[in-house]
Amino acid sequence: EVQLLESGGGLVQPGGSLRLSCAASGFSFSTHALSWVRQAPGKGLEWVSTISGSGRTTYYADSVRGRFTISRDGSKNTLYLQMKSLRAEDTALYYCAKGDCDSTTCFPNDASDIWGQGTVVTVSS
């Protein structure tokens, strides 16, 4: 069974840092892109970042570029999101999501076919 399990969320003060993890299982980790998508309370889905299967290509939303870093470790089948200089507006449920394409021909136009249950990040003093 394909699964994604996020962890690392919590309460952090403005300006602080946090690292989210997403443990993946049940699929060929290195051939699928992975993304982080967040959802603020009562709001819609907001894309945060995407990384290619190889890890060589990364993309970021303007709202997080320069503050967040996406990475992946194939030896641990784990996706990461390092978050720095956190702001109140970063408060959200953070989902990791798997790309539905195992070929470079469809990246980054692929959809996310598997999502984790999310981890909550709260930025507040």
Added chain:
Amino acid sequence: SYVLTQPTSVSVAPGKTARITCGGNNIESKSVHWYQQKPGQAPVLVIHYDSDRPSGIPERFSGSNSGNTATLTISRVEAGDEADYYCQVWDSTSDHRVFGTGTKVTVL
């Protein structure tokens, strides 16, 4: 930046057809994906690449994409279809993934 506009809400009676639109400039040139999200749950992919259904998604769900509008159609609506629905594309100009504003489907 590229913007995807959806109606805030759509109401439909059981057994009828719901159509959810997703408007974007020349959206027909992009691959559109649709997600269903029920309260307290993670999103579920219901249509990808404009009109393809992932495994396990009922045939009642279909998609189309033409001109400046993509459409998710839910036929023979059931109470269990009540959820928020989001469209999504990749904007190659900005190298950003873009989600629509979301549509709440209410089954009367």
